[in-house]
Amino acid sequence: MALVGILGFKARKEQTLEAVAEFDSVGLRYGTGGEVLRDLDFRLANGGFYFLTGPSGAGKTSLLKLLYVAQRPTRGRIRLFGEELTEAPRDALPAYRRRIGVVFQDFRLIRHLSAFDNVALPLRVAGASEEEVEGPVREMLAWVGLADRASARPPTLSGGEQQRVAIARAVINRPDILVADEPTGNVDAEMAKRLLHLFTALNRLGTTVVVATHDIGLISATPGAQLIRLENGSVVDPTGALKNPPASHNKGGS
Amino acid sequence: MLGWLFASPADRRLLGGGRLRGPTPWVIAIMSFSIFIIAATGLALAHTAGLLSSAIQARYSVEVPGGSSNLDVILRTVRSAPGVASAEAVPEREMRKTLERWLGPAAASPDLPVPALVNFDVKPGVDLGEIGRRVAAAAPTATISAHRETVKPLLKSLRVLQWVAFGLVLMLSAAAAAAVVLAARGALDTHRSTIEVMHGVGATDLQVTHLFQRKIAIDAFVGSVAGAATAALVLLLLTAGAAFAGELVGGATLGPGDFLVLLLLPLALTGLATWVARAAVLAALRRAL
Numbered sequence: 001m002a003l004v005g006i007l008g009f010k011a012r013k014e015q016t017l018e019a020v021a022e023f024d025s026v027g028l029r030y031g032t033g034g035e036v037l038r039d040l041d042f043r044l045a046n047g048g049f050y051f052l053t054g055p056s057g058a059g060k061t062s063l064l065k066l067l068y069v070a071q072r073p074t075r076g077r078i079r080l081f082g083e084e085l086t087e088a089p090r091d092a093l094p095a096y097r098r099r100i101g102v103v104f105q106d107f108r109l110i111r112h113l114s115a116f117d118n119v120a121l122p123l124r125v126a127g128a129s130e131e132e133v134e135g136p137v138r139e140m141l142a143w144v145g146l147a148d149r150a151s152a153r154p155p156t157l158s159g160g161e162q163q164r165v166a167i168a169r170a171v172i173n174r175p176d177i178l179v180a181d182e183p184t185g186n187v188d189a190e191m192a193k194r195l196l197h198l199f200t201a202l203n204r205l206g207t208t209v210v211v212a213t214h215d216i217g218l219i220s221a222t223p224g225a226q227l228i229r230l231e232n233g234s235v236v237d238p239t240g241a242l243k244n245p246p247a248s249h250n251k252g253g254s
Numbered sequence: 255m256l257g258w259l260f261a262s263p264a265d266r267r268l269l270g271g272g273r274l275r276g277p278t279p280w281v282i283a284i285m286s287f288s289i290f291i292i293a294a295t296g297l298a299l300a301h302t303a304g305l306l307s308s309a310i311q312a313r314y315s316v317e318v319p320g321g322s323s324n325l326d327v328i329l330r331t332v333r334s335a336p337g338v339a340s341a342e343a344v345p346e347r348e349m350r351k352t353l354e355r356w357l358g359p360a361a362a363s364p365d366l367p368v369p370a371l372v373n374f375d376v377k378p379g380v381d382l383g384e385i386g387r388r389v390a391a392a393a394p395t396a397t398i399s400a401h402r403e404t405v406k407p408l409l410k411s412l413r414v415l416q417w418v419a420f421g422l423v424l425m426l427s428a429a430a431a432a433a434v435v436l437a438a439r440g441a442l443d444t445h446r447s448t449i450e451v452m453h454g455v456g457a458t459d460l461q462v463t464h465l466f467q468r469k470i471a472i473d474a475f476v477g478s479v480a481g482a483a484t485a486a487l488v489l490l491l492l493t494a495g496a497a498f499a500g501e502l503v504g505g506a507t508l509g510p511g512d513f514l515v516l517l518l519l520p521l522a523l524t525g526l527a528t529w530v531a532r533a534a535v536l537a538a539l540r541r542a543l
Contacts, residue, residue, distance in 0.1 A: 098456030112270035
């Protein structure tokens with residue numbers, strides 16, 4: 001079944017918002033240590049597809065944490081969906097997080113919940129009834145090839161299966177931004193291909209996709225995607241293309 | 255307001271494990287048991303002090319040291335005095351019977367001087383001086399004493415014990431609250447990864463808090479009811495034993511309001527534990543991010 005059917009997606013209408021995320025002079029440090037990210041100045045175009053690359057320790061995961069609102073910057077300003085996030089009260093953060101799907105490098109599935117419950121979690125947190133949860137979750141699990149493992153708990157799933165559950169959980173809520181940290185690290189080539197297909201399908205439907213990866217094959221198989229290269233905590237952007245991104249390339253429809 | 259108590263099965267699965275695991279219900283049960291016993295004792299002391307105080311407020315005694323052969327005359331004199339509501343003589347054999355509890359068979363010895371005693375109750379605003387003059391005319395060595403003065407040290411001790419019991423109840427409640435805070439922090443540590451995932455998918459602090467609040471409320475309710483029920487059983491057995499032995503009958507008692515207070519104690523302890531758990535979890539969550 002097509003993803004559009006599973007998620008009940010409709011192509012987003014023409015949006016006036018050009019950038020879903022704007023980083024201005026953003027810096028991040030943990031505790032009293034030095035800055036792990038500094039002077040980040042870039043924008044993510046609405047509907048864009050980005051690969052975040054860079055050597056290990058460059059700050060990719062930290063940047064993603066800022067993007068999915070797990071950290072606040074220690075300096076600078078971040079705007080998400082056109083709204084100032086840096087000084088937003090704590091109570092306002094869940095609303096941002098519900099618009100962002102995250103695929104963690106270590107999956108972060110809840111071990112004592114079934115695959116079904118893990119995938120259903122974002123819907124339930126958002127207040128969906130069990131009737132509203134049942135169909136989409138079953139279909140999403142079928143789409144990632146885990147229809148018969150719905151009641152299995154993560155410790156009984158292989159790494160690849162856990163990865164697929166994590167991806168299903170990230171996209172079940174039809175996020176505006178999908179953030180994935182090394183999503184193909186634990187899957188075989190065939191599954192990596194399917195994941196990329198999923199990401200591009202979501203992107204065509206209007207979701208801004210940001211994938212942190214070392215996988216050159218993944219990057220080269222995605223024409224039109226932009227690269228964000230991090231080195232020593234800074235974004236390498238000699239042409240300024242990331243600071244003033246082109247208008248959304250959201251094509252709409254599937 | 256109490257919607258958090260009725261979590262869906264999916265929400266109940268989020269924290270995993272069954273209910274009543276870990277030490278929390280047991281700690282709460284022990285606290286509840288102790289609080290119930292101490293509160294019952296304090297309330298009984300207060301009730302008894304109140305009863306005693308009101309019973310002796312208007313009661314006086316005429317005492318003739320060494321006894322008196324004209325006890326009937328004294329009794330008639332007292333009864334006929336203005337403002338006396340009632341009067342009765344305490345028979346010598348009854349006094350010796352009372353003394354026998356402390357002195358044994360020696361209390362029956364004719365060598366033991368037993369005073370003549372007439373107890374009387376007065377109406378409000380009575381002139382005690384007039385009664386004293388009439389009694390003095392009938393028995394010059396007689397003295398009149400107010401029961402409230404005699405019993406004053408005992409009443410004071412009862413009041414002090416009552417406040418000590420109240421203080422102990424407060425301290426044990428504080429200890430129970432501290433135990434709940436530790437339990438809540440332990441639960442947060444145990445479920446840290448679940449909380450991170452929930453926050454990551456957009457759960458609010460209240461949504462997370464309600465999971466823990468509900469779990470601790472159930473543990474606290476079961477523990478406090480079990481503790482209080484055990485304490486009530488122990489008190490019943492003690493009372494029955496004392497009654498069987500013929501002691502304490504007519505001693506410390508509880509009023510109807512006291513029973514209500516004791517019935518509400520487990521609910522109050524549950525409420526306290528729930529409120530403390532909620533505050534502890536919310537505070538811990540707000541320290542993050």
